[in-house]
Amino acid sequence: MKISARNVFEGTIDTLQPGAVNAEVSIALGNDRLVAVVTMESVRSLELAAGKSVLAIVKAPWVLLMSDDSGVRLSARNQLRGTVKLVEAGAVNAEVVLTLAGGTELTSIVTKEAVAELGLKPGTSAIAVIKASHVILGVPA
Amino acid sequence: MKISARNVFEGTIDTLQPGAVNAEVSIALGNDRLVAVVTMESVRSLELAAGKSVLAIVKAPWVLLMSDDSGVRLSARNQLRGTVKLVEAGAVNAEVVLTLAGGTELTSIVTKEAVAELGLKPGTSAIAVIKASHVILGVPA
Amino acid sequence: MKISARNVFEGTIDTLQPGAVNAEVSIALGNDRLVAVVTMESVRSLELAAGKSVLAIVKAPWVLLMSDDSGVRLSARNQLRGTVKLVEAGAVNAEVVLTLAGGTELTSIVTKEAVAELGLKPGTSAIAVIKASHVILGVPA
Structure with missing residues (x-):
């Protein structure tokens, strides 16, 4: 598949929690895990x-980065x-590639100031934050 | 109206499907069509x-691009x-303008790598992918 | 806290309106106010x-800018x-910092064309538009 998104992960649905309008879908990406919220119609x-x-x-651009020792809990799943x-x-933005604990590679676009403030450079640890409603799911046609 | 969004389409509501919290609104843009999900309060x-x-x-930046022959079906409406x-x-990003089948022009910002991988250049066909929850609706004040 | 987002506001929850799946949370940021929609689980x-x-x-990149005299009402909260x-x-984008009426500083990334079209420069008034579902909430760990 050719799609402009930097992050296209192949995974397997772990659990699917149906709701009235939306469903919460947990996806195993090897040893990493991602939660998506999609409509029941999807x-x-x-x-x-x-x-x-x-x-x-x-x-x-939908991926935020957070330092390891941020001392904060977030609403993002x-x-x-x-x-x-x-x-x-x-000039304004920077592309940051992260290797997750389970081996998955994840790309984030953040501002250059953020890179400086978080001291992001190869080897630094960081946390990628992604809202579940920002994950699009696809299946073979 | 002056707004920073590259995509401001004038259209007419086709159908409106009310829900408990959200409504799904289908908008005719000439011969193209866009679906938005907004709150019932809106x-x-x-x-x-x-x-x-x-x-x-x-x-x-909320518009993804996909090649024509991607062989995948997506949850995005x-x-x-x-x-x-x-x-x-x-330096990092590229702006890509697409002319839709019905004549509407649509702008996407993707990474430069995506432009290379999808082989995007004038004349190439492509599919613009937009989540319904990423469409903001407006009416004259 | 160190996070890549340009906008990290300290505030106090004003009102919280619970729903079946999501809650609407109004946050006072000094004299400014921001509405977030988060899941009931959060x-x-x-x-x-x-x-x-x-x-x-x-x-x-989740913040749109609108001119003062846009003559339009939007679905964004x-x-x-x-x-x-x-x-x-x-090269493609521009970072625009706005001082809100109540003193809060807010950063938006828009295209350079948008800056030109809206005539944005220091001293210009503008309206920042943010979808409530694009606000992430955090509390100390």
């Missing part, structure tokens, strides 16, 4: 169910611990 | 109803087929 | 309630009036 049309292989798609692999700075 | 305060003229607003009109690259 | 796990101190976090303090342009 659950039906994509035939999502536990055990099914899916793609979890997250655009890089996905908070994934990793190590910075690469930082590539532009 | 439906009431903006007096949204079928037949009403609205503005549909989508920030360019809006998947709009078009042709690349223009690519303008920066 | 309300429980972070023990959110009126009077509690929280951090409200908004990534800069947060429309915060302010004055441009700073504009820093990159």
